[in-house]
Amino acid sequence: MKKGRLLTRSETLKMSNILILYHCESNTGYAISSLERAFWKMGLNLVNSPNNIHLCYPSFSKGMPSYPPEGYNNYFEFSDRETDAGSIAKLAKYIQDNDITILFGFDQPLSLPYYKAARAAGIKAFISYWGAPMSSLNSGVKLLLKKLDASRYRQGPNLYIFESVAMQKSGYLGRGINKNKTAVCYLGVDIDKYRPDNKDRFYAHDLYNLPRENKLFFYSGHFEERKGVRVIAEAANIIAEQRSDVTFLLFGNKRDEAVPYEAVLTEKAKNQVIFGGYRNDLEKIHRSCFAGIIASVGWDSFTMSSIEMQASGLPLLVSDLQGLSETIIDGKSGYLFPPGSVEQLSLKVNDLLASKSQRDTMSDYARKRIVEMFSDEAQVTNLTHLVNKTL
Template sequence: MSSHLVRHALVIIPNSRHANFAITSLVDTFSRACEPLLGANGRVSVTYGDPPTEAQTPVQADFDGSPLRNPSAEEVARLSTAIRRHEVDFVLGLDIPTISPIYSAFRASGVKSVVSYFGAPMSALNSGVRLLLKRAEIAVRQRGPDHFVFETEAMRSTGVHGRGVPLERTSVVLLGADTDRFRPDPADCWYAHDTLGISRDRKLVFYSGHFEPRKGVAVLMEAARVLCNTRGRRDVHFLLLGNRENEAGPFEAMIAGTPAAEHVTFGGYRNDVERLHRSCAVGAIASTGWDSMTMSSVEMQASGLPLLVSRLQGLPESIEDGQTGYTFTPGSGEELATRIAELVDNDLLRVRMASAARARAERFLSRHRQVNELSAVLEQEHRRNVRRLGRG
């Protein structure tokens, strides 16, 4: 087997295996990106943050639930034994820590490369002495990942200008959607209306994501109040997915007893998201706290939805402003309402942006492109580490 090929690539997901669809999507992407690195009998294994159960594979029984940030000496020794037992020589982890004793144990046990993929910001931005201290910590404590992959330039900035990671140890690989699954289809133009009991004379504004405060669901409700209560619109309807249990309650209260209440549907979690997209006129992500390129943003564009996003951190990188959608001031329900009305009232503009959004997704935001770019980064890093270790 060639020296740069991998015997066993271990994908580490610190989250629960039941966390959400985005995690499932990333696991598939990671596994496919590792495959070109494998030798003739090489394999890829995935471990999760859940404690091991009897039903899991030997690899998962040894690695699932392992602490990564503050492991005890006993836990580090157990991980070292597991690395040797399973002949792991490559590790790709999601949001794994910058500094941890596990890395020294990994390398001493045969791991040649460790890459950390960040789907969340690494740090608040720093400057001056504080940033210098962060950089010094990274330089002195050489026990972290060899390379860091970020989903946007804004997210990379949190590593380089926040945590002090050297720029040369970073790459950006944009998220990708399954463009075969998420695609326009005129046959589903009334699917959401008919499935969810929404009048066909309404154009749908779509949101899918978490309902925590920073995700800006309150801003969407404010836009609904502006359009339906203040401006008297009856041809717009908001469709929001992702609410669990009673999470929609506070937002329903914002519009209770007003005309807007009849123009908002909370759909919870569904497995027909791609078909719902095809009935919608526009997508919206109104985050008010940290956010970057989200899986929903690339899926909506792949489905041909013009996208409205907060002008906040990495979200603007998900669209081409003025071509595939618009950015707006974070927290401004009024500005969001105006942009929605502009797209709802101008069929030619909406169709042009829808076509451009789909074309952008096919070119820059496909799962195929993401896998290929990530695989190239992983192979380049692993080859470099194998050469370095050979010289050592």
């Protein structure tokens, strides 16, 4: 570099260091694992080298992350909820010693005890990525008070990134954050892993010894009440009375979590509902299925399973809830139905079954939309762009 030449903004970024801070221990799994890979790729886009990326977790008791390259060792153990001054001072020293200027944190609220020390140590750009709603929505005087409260915090994030518009509203219409400090970055999916593939057309049928003419409806996720597994089970009761060529495949149950939902099923429906537990071959099972279902009755947003299913070519029947409604184009890549309505879910199932050509048109549209807008590459590009804007 010639003496006296000013660095371009791009060159300045490539000389920066970023700390990616997690609120959960390493190797937590679930949807966080895909986010970890996305954040890592974003970091590489921003600072060019793994040596300039630093990873912070509250605990490494489950082992070191597997996504960095061999030999990588820029790890720091710290809980974002830490209040001990000595521990916070150690974090600040790590930031200062490693010339870290960018902090990208998971679910970081308006204020935590470590913020002031991190800023003083050299953090210039602080981004908080939210995978959950921040607050219920407010209005009137209550929202005004929330905005006044939010304006008090000067050391916190410069930008809050949310996974859906509904989540974003929980920030500026719920918690009172300035809307200009919020943004949306939808989740992304590996479109090569989750894809239609005719060779797996009967993969699930053969796995579960089902007649190949059976139409399979797929769900995967937690088995807590708000996820609507009970709604699917009760809809299965209705469908089982009408036809025997439909099977519901429900995945994600562990231990005895399926028991309350098995108890809901009629004798006929018990033969048409399979609780499959946890599996590592769901992308192959998708390819055998006719459609996907997400029947949540409580808060739910733009879920990873929703784009995985659609990337695999499954039309989606989804509760008309918050961010969930953003996952499809109603009537084109699936159908919305009122949360908790067993009757409406049953009708939508029958609507899909009534016309295979309509179902196939929806399948093609769903796949195309995911490829164009919700690939993992698009997610990383959007994240990089949003962080760049804060620098």
